[in-house]
Amino acid sequence: MTKLDEYLKRPVSELVADSPRLVSQEEKERHNIYSLLLMSMVAFNWNSNKRSVDDSQKPSHSKDYGSNLLLSTSEKPVPRGKFLKGDYLGHNIAAFAVDRDGSVIDFDFNHNEIFNSSTQHAEARLLNRVFSLNQIYDSWNVGPPPKDTSSSYGQLLQGVTIYTSLESCAQCSGIMTLGNAKEVIYLQEDPGQYKIGNIMFRLTESNDPHRKSLAPRPIPANTFGFNYYSVLSEKFGEYKNATGNSSITSFLCTEAAFLVFLEAENEFYDLANSGLKFPDWKAKLINGSESRLSNKGVLEECLGFYKYFAEKGRRGTPH
Incomplete structure (x- = not known):
C-alpha cells in the first residue's frame, strides 16, 4: 500500500498537519540565530513598492491602510531599508541554505517581477545557485575546495537546511524534494499554499532511519518559539481585515510588515552583545557525529555573512 492509498482513508487534517518534533532549548537558540539573520537581510533590502520603481503604481487600497510607501506614515524617515524607494529589486521574500556543519552556503530573493515570471521564487533561485556554486567549488566565504567534490547533484543537498521567510509553494517544495534537502524552516505561514509542503512530506515518508522522507520536513518557526512567526x-x-486584500506579497510591502522585520534586525544586532545561553552546543548529525560549528560559531558565521551580504552580496546579482 502506498502512502497515498493510506491517507485516502484518513482525515485530510492528518495529511496537512504539522509534523510533531521535539526541539531542545539549545537547538531553538540555533534556529533563532539563523532566523534573525534572514529577517535582517530582508529588512536591509526592503522594497516598499510591489510592482515597479514608479510609486504611483501603489495599490488603490493603500489609502485605507496607510500608503504603500514606508515614509508616508512616519514623521521621520524610517532608519533601515536600503531600497525604500526608487530601486525595485523584487518582493520582500528571501531564503538561504545552511550545510550540515552549520555554515551558510548562499542566499537569494524572490524576483518574479524583475523576470516577469511566477517561477522566480527565492527557494527555487537559491537551489539553482547552490548547484551552480558546487560546479566551481565556490562560496561566499572563499576558502580551499571541499575535501569531497565527488558528490553527485542528487546528493548535494543531503543534510542541508533551507531557511525561508515565507512558507514554500508547490514549485519550491518540489524543487527542494528533487534536490534532497533535509528540511525547510519558514518564518511566516502562507495560507495560499494549502500546506503543500506538509502533504509532500507525509506522502513520501519512509522507514529509512537516515531519510525519513523524500521531501524536506517543513518546520514552522513557532516550533522553536520564534515570536515573529x-x-x-x-x-x-x-x-x-482593514483592506479586504488577501495578497500576502502586498502585505509584505507595508510599513507594518517592515517594522516587524526591523525589530528582528535589531534583535539580531543585540545578540552580538548579549551573548548566548548555549554557546558551546553543537547539533547532532545523522551519523552520530557533531556539526563543526557550535552555537557561538553559528552566530559568528551569521554576523560575518550579514556583513558580506550588506557590503558585497547585492540581491539580484551573481554576488
Whole structure:
C-alpha cells in the first residue's frame, strides 16, 4: 500500500498537519540565530513598492491602510531599508541554505517581477545557485575546495537546511524534494499554499532511519518559539481585515510588515552583545557525529555573512 492509498482513508487534517518534533532549548537558540539573520537581510533590502520603481503604481487600497510607501506614515524617515524607494529589486521574500556543519552556503530573493515570471521564487533561485556554486567549488566565504567534490547533484543537498521567510509553494517544495534537502524552516505561514509542503512530506515518508522522507520536513518557526512567526500572522490578519486584500506579497510591502522585520534586525544586532545561553552546543548529525560549528560559531558565521551580504552580496546579482 502506498502512502497515498493510506491517507485516502484518513482525515485530510492528518495529511496537512504539522509534523510533531521535539526541539531542545539549545537547538531553538540555533534556529533563532539563523532566523534573525534572514529577517535582517530582508529588512536591509526592503522594497516598499510591489510592482515597479514608479510609486504611483501603489495599490488603490493603500489609502485605507496607510500608503504603500514606508515614509508616508512616519514623521521621520524610517532608519533601515536600503531600497525604500526608487530601486525595485523584487518582493520582500528571501531564503538561504545552511550545510550540515552549520555554515551558510548562499542566499537569494524572490524576483518574479524583475523576470516577469511566477517561477522566480527565492527557494527555487537559491537551489539553482547552490548547484551552480558546487560546479566551481565556490562560496561566499572563499576558502580551499571541499575535501569531497565527488558528490553527485542528487546528493548535494543531503543534510542541508533551507531557511525561508515565507512558507514554500508547490514549485519550491518540489524543487527542494528533487534536490534532497533535509528540511525547510519558514518564518511566516502562507495560507495560499494549502500546506503543500506538509502533504509532500507525509506522502513520501519512509522507514529509512537516515531519510525519513523524500521531501524536506517543513518546520514552522513557532516550533522553536520564534515570536515573529505569530506577529507576522497577526499583522497580516489586520491587513486583510482593514483592506479586504488577501495578497500576502502586498502585505509584505507595508510599513507594518517592515517594522516587524526591523525589530528582528535589531534583535539580531543585540545578540552580538548579549551573548548566548548555549554557546558551546553543537547539533547532532545523522551519523552520530557533531556539526563543526557550535552555537557561538553559528552566530559568528551569521554576523560575518550579514556583513558580506550588506557590503558585497547585492540581491539580484551573481554576488
